[in-house]
């Protein structure tokens with residue numbers, strides 16, 4: 001598998017994987033990199049005109065100015081807001097890691113493959129696998145997103161260990177400020193994590209206007225090297 005790409009995972013759901021993926025896709029695209037976005041399975045989709053609409057995949061497609069179909073980005077969509085594995089089960093469908101990997105691989109040689117998982121690294125994704133299994137199957141370096149709150153150090157270190165134990169490279173960690181509030185001055189996850197990890201750690205500011213958020217150039221270089 002090509003190493004021209006990244007697998008975006010998180011310490012949990014709602015920590016900013018899609019936000020980060022959008023910032024990254026926009027930054028790469030503005031630097032002339034062709035981005036191939038993939039969110040192979042998405043649960044919690046709303047119905048519009050009798051069709052399930054995957055919000056994350058739609059945001060990724062838009063951010064990457066991707067000319068392919070939304071169904072290339074995300075062919076497997078489920079209504080229930082639960083893990084993709086359970087959502088598929090409730091919809092009486094069976095999804096395998098292989099099917100999800102095929103979605104990611106198709107067209108991946110056309111550019112930089114940007115894959116967003118669902119939930120956290122060990123969240124169930126398919127009938128026979130977790131996010132970690134898809135990441136392993138793809139063999140891409142991993143970008144870990146965590147919410148920059150008290151408690152993040154533990155979550156990041158556990159996820160980092162899991163990524164390493166799966167034989168994958170943790171390329172960088174993003175401490176994402178999901179909410180607008182400030183943490184107490186005494187808390188600095190960035191400072192504390194720095195000596196505990198052997199990869200780069202960045203903070204990503206809260207921003208109500210996602211267009212304002214350009215990814216730092218050195219992080220872009222690191223993710224595309």
Ligand SMILES: Nc1ncnc2c1ncn2[C@@H]1O[C@H](COP(=O)(O)OP(=O)(O)O)[C@@H](O)[C@H]1O
Pocket residue numbers: 010012013014015016017018019020176177178179204205206207208
């Ligand atoms: N840095 C940020 N600034 C502003 N809003 C953010 C930021 N990161 C995440 N959000 C918001 O928080 C919510 C959850 O983020 P999202 O990227 O969807 O998480 P995930 O993909 O991990 O489930 C979304 O409404 C998103 O717009």
Ligand SMILES: [Mg+2]
Pocket residue numbers: 017018019056116
């Ligand atoms: Mg998401």
